[in-house]
Amino acid sequence: MASEDNKLYSNFDYESALSVKEGVKQPGQVNDSYLDKVRARRRNEPTVEELVSGIIHGDRIMLSRAITLVESTLHEHQQRAQQVIERCLPYAGKSVRLGITGVPGAGKSTIIEALGKYLTSHNHKVAVLAIDPSSERSKGSILGDKTRMEELSVDPNAFIRPSPSAGSLGGVARKTREIIVLCEAAGFDVVIVETVGVGQSEVAAHSMVDFFLLLQLANTGDELQGIKRGIMEMADMIAINKCDLDPVKAELAATQYRNALHLFPMPDSQWMVKVMLCSAYTHQGVQDLWNNVMEYVTFTKSNGYFYHKRQQQNIRILNETIENGLRDRFFNAPGMEERIAQVSQDILDNKISAYAAADLLLGTPSGGSNA
Secondary structure, three states: OHHHHHHHHHOOOOOOOOOOOOOOOOOOOOOHHHHHHHHHHHHOOOOHHHHHHHHHOOOHHHHHHHHHHHHOOOHHHHHHHHHHHHHHHHHOOOOEEEEEEEOOOOOHHHHHHHHHHHHHOOOOOEEEEEEEOOOOOOOOOOOOHHHHOHHHHOOOOEEEEEEEOOOOOOOOOOOHHHHHHHHHHOOOOEEEEEOOOOOOOOHHHHOOOOEEEEEEOOOOOOHHHHHHOHHHHHOOEEEEOOOOOOHHHHHHHHHHHHHHHOOOOOOOOOOOOEEEEOEOOOOEOHHHHHHHHHHHHHHHHHOOHHHHHHHHHHHHHHHHHHHHHHHHHHHOOOOHHHHHHHHHHHHHOOOOOHHHHHHHHHOOOOOOOOO
Protein backbone atom coordinates (compact mmCIF):
# COMPACT_ATOMS: atom_id res chain seq x y z
CA MET A 1 0.00 0.00 0.00
CA ALA A 2 2.82 2.38 0.86
CA SER A 3 4.49 1.74 -2.49
CA GLU A 4 1.27 2.63 -4.31
CA ASP A 5 1.03 5.91 -2.35
CA ASN A 6 4.59 6.76 -3.27
CA LYS A 7 3.84 6.16 -6.95
CA LEU A 8 0.77 8.35 -6.67
CA TYR A 9 2.67 11.26 -5.15
CA SER A 10 5.57 10.87 -7.53
CA ASN A 11 3.22 11.35 -10.49
CA PHE A 12 1.67 14.46 -8.90
CA ASP A 13 3.39 17.80 -9.58
CA TYR A 14 3.04 20.01 -6.50
CA GLU A 15 4.84 22.73 -4.53
CA SER A 16 5.56 22.25 -0.86
CA ALA A 17 3.83 24.60 1.53
CA LEU A 18 7.18 25.05 3.24
CA SER A 19 8.90 26.52 0.21
CA VAL A 20 9.95 30.19 0.49
CA LYS A 21 9.24 32.52 -2.39
CA GLU A 22 11.32 35.58 -3.08
CA GLY A 23 9.56 38.51 -1.47
CA VAL A 24 9.48 42.21 -2.20
CA LYS A 25 12.81 43.95 -1.66
CA GLN A 26 12.66 46.00 1.51
CA PRO A 27 13.67 49.67 1.26
CA GLY A 28 16.66 50.91 3.24
CA GLN A 29 16.31 52.80 6.50
CA VAL A 30 17.62 55.97 4.87
CA ASN A 31 16.41 57.34 1.56
CA ASP A 32 18.98 56.75 -1.20
CA SER A 33 18.57 60.27 -2.58
CA TYR A 34 19.35 61.68 0.86
CA LEU A 35 22.48 59.54 1.08
CA ASP A 36 23.55 60.80 -2.33
CA LYS A 37 23.16 64.39 -1.11
CA VAL A 38 25.19 63.62 2.03
CA ARG A 39 27.98 62.04 -0.03
CA ALA A 40 27.99 64.99 -2.41
CA ARG A 41 28.14 67.42 0.50
CA ARG A 42 31.05 65.56 2.01
CA ARG A 43 32.88 65.62 -1.32
CA ASN A 44 32.28 69.37 -1.46
CA GLU A 45 33.40 70.09 2.11
CA PRO A 46 35.82 73.02 2.06
CA THR A 47 39.41 72.42 3.03
CA VAL A 48 41.06 74.10 6.01
CA GLU A 49 42.75 76.56 3.66
CA GLU A 50 39.43 77.44 2.00
CA LEU A 51 37.73 77.97 5.35
CA VAL A 52 40.49 80.21 6.69
CA SER A 53 40.68 82.23 3.47
CA GLY A 54 36.92 82.67 3.42
CA ILE A 55 36.80 83.75 7.06
CA ILE A 56 39.50 86.40 6.86
CA HIS A 57 37.85 87.78 3.71
CA GLY A 58 34.50 88.10 5.49
CA ASP A 59 32.65 85.21 3.81
CA ARG A 60 29.63 84.57 6.04
CA ILE A 61 29.01 81.12 4.58
CA MET A 62 32.55 79.95 5.33
CA LEU A 63 32.31 81.46 8.81
CA SER A 64 29.06 79.58 9.47
CA ARG A 65 30.52 76.31 8.18
CA ALA A 66 33.61 76.77 10.34
CA ILE A 67 31.42 77.37 13.42
CA THR A 68 29.44 74.21 12.62
CA LEU A 69 32.75 72.36 12.40
CA VAL A 70 33.81 73.72 15.80
CA GLU A 71 30.51 72.69 17.39
CA SER A 72 30.71 69.15 16.00
CA THR A 73 31.65 66.35 18.39
CA LEU A 74 33.22 64.13 15.72
CA HIS A 75 36.92 63.62 16.27
CA GLU A 76 37.84 64.26 12.63
CA HIS A 77 35.83 67.50 12.66
CA GLN A 78 37.51 68.63 15.86
CA GLN A 79 40.95 68.10 14.34
CA ARG A 80 40.06 70.26 11.33
CA ALA A 81 38.40 72.86 13.55
CA GLN A 82 41.53 73.27 15.66
CA GLN A 83 43.61 73.79 12.51
CA VAL A 84 41.19 76.52 11.38
CA ILE A 85 41.29 78.21 14.79
CA GLU A 86 45.10 78.17 14.95
CA ARG A 87 45.37 79.81 11.53
CA CYS A 88 42.76 82.42 12.48
CA LEU A 89 44.46 83.41 15.76
CA PRO A 90 46.80 86.01 14.15
CA TYR A 91 43.72 87.84 12.84
CA ALA A 92 41.79 87.70 16.13
CA GLY A 93 41.86 89.69 19.36
CA LYS A 94 41.04 93.11 17.92
CA SER A 95 37.39 93.32 18.99
CA VAL A 96 35.54 94.49 22.06
CA ARG A 97 33.94 91.47 23.71
CA LEU A 98 30.72 92.29 25.51
CA GLY A 99 28.84 89.79 27.66
CA ILE A 100 25.20 90.42 28.51
CA THR A 101 23.36 88.46 31.15
CA GLY A 102 20.25 88.77 33.27
CA VAL A 103 17.25 86.84 34.49
CA PRO A 104 14.94 85.36 31.83
CA GLY A 105 12.65 88.09 30.57
CA ALA A 106 15.02 90.94 31.41
CA GLY A 107 15.14 91.92 27.74
CA LYS A 108 18.58 90.66 26.73
CA SER A 109 17.73 89.95 23.10
CA THR A 110 15.84 93.22 22.70
CA ILE A 111 18.63 95.35 24.17
CA ILE A 112 21.16 93.52 21.97
CA GLU A 113 19.17 94.42 18.87
CA ALA A 114 18.87 98.06 19.93
CA LEU A 115 22.59 98.24 20.74
CA GLY A 116 23.53 96.31 17.61
CA LYS A 117 21.57 98.65 15.34
CA TYR A 118 23.18 101.63 17.04
CA LEU A 119 26.64 100.17 16.47
CA THR A 120 26.11 99.21 12.84
CA SER A 121 24.82 102.72 12.15
CA HIS A 122 28.19 103.95 13.40
CA ASN A 123 30.17 101.68 11.03
CA HIS A 124 30.81 98.87 13.49
CA LYS A 125 30.59 95.21 12.51
CA VAL A 126 28.71 93.27 15.18
CA ALA A 127 28.67 89.52 15.84
CA VAL A 128 26.06 88.19 18.27
CA LEU A 129 26.50 84.76 19.85
CA ALA A 130 23.14 83.90 21.38
CA ILE A 131 23.32 80.90 23.71
CA ASP A 132 20.04 79.02 24.01
CA PRO A 133 19.33 76.64 26.91
CA SER A 134 19.14 72.95 26.05
CA SER A 135 16.39 70.74 27.42
CA GLU A 136 17.46 68.32 30.12
CA ARG A 137 14.88 65.84 28.80
CA SER A 138 15.09 65.97 25.02
CA LYS A 139 18.57 67.63 24.85
CA GLY A 140 17.17 69.93 22.15
CA SER A 141 17.18 73.73 21.88
CA ILE A 142 14.74 76.13 20.29
CA LEU A 143 17.49 78.46 18.99
CA GLY A 144 14.86 81.15 18.62
CA ASP A 145 16.62 84.24 19.97
CA LYS A 146 17.38 85.31 16.41
CA THR A 147 13.64 85.78 15.78
CA ARG A 148 13.62 88.56 18.40
CA MET A 149 16.24 90.48 16.42
CA GLU A 150 14.36 90.90 13.14
CA GLU A 151 16.05 94.13 12.09
CA LEU A 152 19.53 93.20 13.23
CA SER A 153 19.37 89.76 11.60
CA VAL A 154 19.05 91.35 8.13
CA ASP A 155 21.66 94.03 8.77
CA PRO A 156 24.63 93.50 6.39
CA ASN A 157 27.05 94.56 9.15
CA ALA A 158 25.69 92.09 11.72
CA PHE A 159 26.06 88.34 12.16
CA ILE A 160 23.86 86.39 14.58
CA ARG A 161 24.65 82.81 15.52
CA PRO A 162 22.41 80.92 17.97
CA SER A 163 24.10 77.99 19.72
CA PRO A 164 22.78 75.41 22.19
CA SER A 165 24.23 75.36 25.69
CA ALA A 166 24.27 71.54 25.40
CA GLY A 167 24.50 71.06 29.14
CA SER A 168 27.40 73.47 29.64
CA LEU A 169 27.27 75.41 32.89
CA GLY A 170 27.86 79.12 33.24
CA GLY A 171 25.30 80.28 30.70
CA VAL A 172 27.43 79.76 27.59
CA ALA A 173 28.17 76.97 25.14
CA ARG A 174 31.35 74.92 25.43
CA LYS A 175 32.73 76.21 22.12
CA THR A 176 31.89 79.90 22.57
CA ARG A 177 35.54 80.94 23.02
CA GLU A 178 36.59 79.33 19.75
CA ILE A 179 33.65 80.93 17.93
CA ILE A 180 34.71 84.36 19.23
CA VAL A 181 38.13 83.85 17.61
CA LEU A 182 36.51 82.99 14.27
CA CYS A 183 34.21 86.03 14.39
CA GLU A 184 37.11 88.34 15.19
CA ALA A 185 39.14 86.89 12.32
CA ALA A 186 36.14 87.58 10.04
CA GLY A 187 36.45 91.30 10.82
CA PHE A 188 33.80 91.84 13.49
CA ASP A 189 35.05 94.52 15.88
CA VAL A 190 32.26 94.02 18.46
CA VAL A 191 31.35 90.53 19.69
CA ILE A 192 28.30 90.27 21.94
CA VAL A 193 27.74 87.09 23.94
CA GLU A 194 24.19 86.65 25.20
CA THR A 195 23.97 84.09 27.99
CA VAL A 196 21.03 81.81 28.74
CA GLY A 197 20.17 83.91 31.79
CA VAL A 198 20.79 81.54 34.67
CA GLY A 199 21.16 84.57 36.90
CA GLN A 200 23.43 83.44 39.73
CA SER A 201 26.85 82.10 38.79
CA GLU A 202 27.89 82.82 35.21
CA VAL A 203 31.63 82.64 35.80
CA ALA A 204 32.22 81.03 32.40
CA ALA A 205 30.59 83.91 30.54
CA HIS A 206 32.52 86.47 32.56
CA SER A 207 35.81 84.73 31.80
CA MET A 208 35.59 85.16 28.04
CA VAL A 209 34.52 88.80 27.61
CA ASP A 210 36.06 92.21 28.28
CA PHE A 211 32.94 93.92 29.65
CA PHE A 212 30.16 92.18 31.58
CA LEU A 213 26.74 93.83 31.58
CA LEU A 214 24.06 92.72 34.01
CA LEU A 215 20.48 93.52 33.03
CA GLN A 216 18.01 93.87 35.88
CA LEU A 217 14.37 94.79 36.28
CA ALA A 218 12.60 96.92 38.86
CA ASN A 219 10.90 95.15 41.80
CA THR A 220 13.34 92.22 41.83
CA GLY A 221 14.51 92.75 45.41
CA ASP A 222 16.11 95.18 47.80
CA GLU A 223 19.71 95.91 48.79
CA LEU A 224 19.98 92.62 50.64
CA GLN A 225 19.11 90.65 47.50
CA GLY A 226 21.69 92.68 45.62
CA ILE A 227 24.37 91.79 48.15
CA LYS A 228 23.54 88.08 48.03
CA ARG A 229 23.71 87.77 44.28
CA GLY A 230 27.21 86.63 43.38
CA ILE A 231 26.68 87.65 39.77
CA MET A 232 26.79 91.30 40.82
CA GLU A 233 30.41 90.97 41.90
CA MET A 234 31.34 90.17 38.30
CA ALA A 235 29.29 92.91 36.65
CA ASP A 236 31.10 95.90 35.16
CA MET A 237 27.80 97.73 34.80
CA ILE A 238 24.20 97.16 35.90
CA ALA A 239 21.37 98.39 33.70
CA ILE A 240 17.77 98.56 34.88
CA ASN A 241 15.91 97.68 31.70
CA LYS A 242 12.27 98.47 30.81
CA CYS A 243 12.51 101.68 32.81
CA ASP A 244 9.78 103.19 30.62
CA LEU A 245 7.17 100.93 32.22
CA ASP A 246 7.53 102.52 35.66
CA PRO A 247 10.22 105.23 35.85
CA VAL A 248 9.75 105.80 39.61
CA LYS A 249 10.27 102.15 40.55
CA ALA A 250 13.13 101.85 38.07
CA GLU A 251 14.94 104.79 39.68
CA LEU A 252 14.30 103.31 43.13
CA ALA A 253 15.78 99.98 42.00
CA ALA A 254 18.84 101.77 40.61
CA THR A 255 19.35 103.56 43.93
CA GLN A 256 19.10 100.28 45.82
CA TYR A 257 21.68 98.64 43.60
CA ARG A 258 24.03 101.60 43.95
CA ASN A 259 23.77 101.29 47.73
CA ALA A 260 24.50 97.55 47.51
CA LEU A 261 27.56 98.11 45.33
CA HIS A 262 29.12 100.34 47.98
CA LEU A 263 29.43 97.27 50.20
CA PHE A 264 31.50 95.35 47.63
CA PRO A 265 35.31 95.61 47.59
CA MET A 266 36.98 97.48 44.75
CA PRO A 267 37.35 95.15 41.72
CA ASP A 268 40.77 94.30 40.32
CA SER A 269 40.12 96.57 37.36
CA GLN A 270 39.77 99.56 39.74
CA TRP A 271 36.65 100.44 37.74
CA MET A 272 33.72 101.96 39.61
CA VAL A 273 30.71 99.88 38.61
CA LYS A 274 27.89 102.07 37.33
CA VAL A 275 24.13 101.62 37.51
CA MET A 276 22.01 103.15 34.75
CA LEU A 277 18.47 103.07 33.38
CA CYS A 278 17.66 101.91 29.88
CA SER A 279 14.78 100.83 27.69
CA ALA A 280 15.29 98.58 24.71
CA TYR A 281 11.79 99.47 23.50
CA THR A 282 12.27 103.25 23.42
CA HIS A 283 16.09 103.04 22.93
CA GLN A 284 16.56 105.19 26.04
CA GLY A 285 20.08 104.88 27.42
CA VAL A 286 21.42 102.73 24.55
CA GLN A 287 24.00 105.31 23.50
CA ASP A 288 25.04 105.91 27.12
CA LEU A 289 25.43 102.17 27.55
CA TRP A 290 27.94 101.93 24.70
CA ASN A 291 29.74 105.07 25.86
CA ASN A 292 30.25 103.43 29.25
CA VAL A 293 31.60 100.29 27.59
CA MET A 294 34.17 102.30 25.63
CA GLU A 295 35.04 104.33 28.73
CA TYR A 296 35.71 101.07 30.56
CA VAL A 297 37.89 99.75 27.70
CA THR A 298 39.92 102.96 27.62
CA PHE A 299 40.32 102.97 31.41
CA THR A 300 41.39 99.32 31.71
CA LYS A 301 43.78 99.59 28.77
CA SER A 302 45.45 102.57 30.40
CA ASN A 303 46.08 100.70 33.68
CA GLY A 304 46.95 97.41 31.94
CA TYR A 305 44.05 95.38 33.35
CA PHE A 306 42.47 94.86 29.91
CA TYR A 307 45.49 92.94 28.62
CA HIS A 308 46.08 91.15 31.93
CA LYS A 309 42.50 89.85 31.90
CA ARG A 310 42.84 88.49 28.39
CA GLN A 311 46.06 86.71 29.35
CA GLN A 312 44.32 85.15 32.35
CA GLN A 313 41.48 84.08 30.07
CA ASN A 314 43.96 82.22 27.87
CA ILE A 315 45.32 80.38 30.93
CA ARG A 316 41.75 79.50 31.92
CA ILE A 317 41.16 78.13 28.41
CA LEU A 318 44.24 75.92 28.85
CA ASN A 319 42.99 74.53 32.17
CA GLU A 320 39.46 73.97 30.93
CA THR A 321 40.71 72.26 27.77
CA ILE A 322 42.81 69.89 29.89
CA GLU A 323 39.81 69.14 32.12
CA ASN A 324 37.55 68.51 29.14
CA GLY A 325 40.16 66.33 27.47
CA LEU A 326 40.68 64.23 30.58
CA ARG A 327 36.93 63.78 31.00
CA ASP A 328 36.48 62.74 27.36
CA ARG A 329 39.39 60.28 27.52
CA PHE A 330 38.02 58.79 30.73
CA PHE A 331 34.51 58.15 29.40
CA ASN A 332 35.76 56.99 25.99
CA ALA A 333 38.29 54.54 27.42
CA PRO A 334 37.79 50.91 26.24
CA GLY A 335 35.40 49.02 28.51
CA MET A 336 34.61 52.10 30.61
CA GLU A 337 30.91 52.06 29.76
CA GLU A 338 30.58 48.49 31.04
CA ARG A 339 32.58 49.26 34.19
CA ILE A 340 30.40 52.29 34.95
CA ALA A 341 27.26 50.17 34.47
CA GLN A 342 28.63 47.53 36.83
CA VAL A 343 29.56 49.88 39.67
CA SER A 344 26.28 51.76 39.18
CA GLN A 345 24.42 48.55 39.87
CA ASP A 346 26.62 47.94 42.93
CA ILE A 347 25.66 51.40 44.19
CA LEU A 348 21.96 50.63 43.69
CA ASP A 349 22.44 47.33 45.57
CA ASN A 350 24.15 49.21 48.46
CA LYS A 351 27.33 47.19 47.96
CA ILE A 352 29.53 50.25 47.60
CA SER A 353 29.27 53.98 48.13
CA ALA A 354 29.25 56.39 45.21
CA TYR A 355 32.50 57.94 46.44
CA ALA A 356 34.29 54.61 46.67
CA ALA A 357 32.93 53.62 43.24
CA ALA A 358 34.31 56.82 41.72
CA ASP A 359 37.73 56.15 43.28
CA LEU A 360 37.59 52.61 41.93
CA LEU A 361 36.88 53.81 38.41
CA LEU A 362 39.60 56.43 38.63
CA GLY A 363 42.08 53.74 39.62
CA THR A 364 42.58 54.97 43.17
CA PRO A 365 41.62 52.63 46.03
CA SER A 366 39.29 54.33 48.50
CA GLY A 367 41.34 56.06 51.15
CA GLY A 368 44.58 55.11 49.44
CA SER A 369 46.90 56.52 46.81
CA ASN A 370 48.26 55.68 43.40
CA ALA A 371 51.57 54.66 44.88
